[in-house]
Amino acid sequence: MMGDIGSGANYPSLAGKSVFITGGGSGIGESLVEHFCAQDSRVAFVDVAEEPSRHLVERIQAKGHPSPHFIACDLRDIERLRAAITEAAELNGPIRVLCNNAGNDDRHRTEDVTVAYWDDRIAVNLRHQFFAAQAVRQQMKEAGGGSIINFGSITWMVGDPDCPAYVASKAAITGLTRALAREFGPERIRVNCMIPGWVMTERQIKLWLTPAGERQIAERQCLPDRLYPSDISRMALFLGADDSRMCSSQHFIVDGGWV
Structure with missing residues (x-):
């Protein structure tokens, strides 16, 4: 069951x-936007x-929801990210809410990894999360607080x-996540880590x-159902909302009981 957007909490x-x-x-990020x-x-x-992103905007507009604003950006370009x-x-x-969702889990073997490939994977999967958090911090502080949701993975827990x-x-x-939560906490900025399992x-x-x-x-999963992007998005909504106002420096695992 993929789940209907309208069937969750408001x-x-x-x-x-x-x-x-x-x-x-696309993927989990597309569901987050929706x-x-x-x-x-x-x-x-x-x-x-760009093409699937623009189609997403059109689809959301057709549903009558507030239209999202799409900005084309390669997150390896930190100056472009800051400008966005x-x-x-x-x-x-x-x-007030930052979802550091972007990443790429292309498969690779240790013997094939070059220095250039390693640096690119760090840029695609890690570096932009720090600089996005850095860029929104002052805005959140001046607004009275906010929520930063970093996206991890169970892969490091199970050792893929x-x-x-x-x-x-x-x-x-x-x-x-834990370092930023401690540093940003006095400014009422919550920093948590979403850890998805194998999302379909x-x-x-x-x-x-x-x-x-x-x-x-x-x-491996305790639960028999498949994990879908909407399952991740519903947890992200909670972490973005004021309902989670005292949740910080934590990781929230949504994996059907894999780990």
Whole structure:
């Protein structure tokens, strides 16, 4: 069951709130954009893939929800990311919720990793999360607080063997979350880490959901149902809303009981 956006909880504190989402054009990010828009939040999102991102905007407009603002951005370009955050704040007001969602879990073997590839994986999966948090901090402080939701992965907890640079990045995000939560806390900025399990995005289904993968899910998850982007988005809504006002420096695992 993929879940209907309208069937979840409604958070009045998210209405009109400025939300910035990275990697919002597809997969979990696409679901985040849809769910926050359905809460009447003022959403801006960045993605490197322009065509699916523009289609997403059109689809949300057709549903009658507040239209999200798409900004084309390669997150390896930190100056472009900073400019996108400034643009979003100018349009929607000070950013109060940051979803550091973007990442890429391309498979690789240790013997094939070059220095250039390693540095690129860190840039794609880790570096932008820090600089996005850095960029929104002053806005959140002046607005009286905010919520930063970093996105990790259970891969580092289970020690997936086929993507060591990705696993290292995702492990680092947990440490980054705890450091920023301690530093930003006096400004009423909450910093938490969302840790998804194996989420059935279109990409995951197409590339890796083999019969062996199906058996692995059946063996490892406590719950028999498949995990979908909407399951992650619903937790993100809670972490963005005032309902989680005293939650910080934590990781929130949504994995069907895998770890």
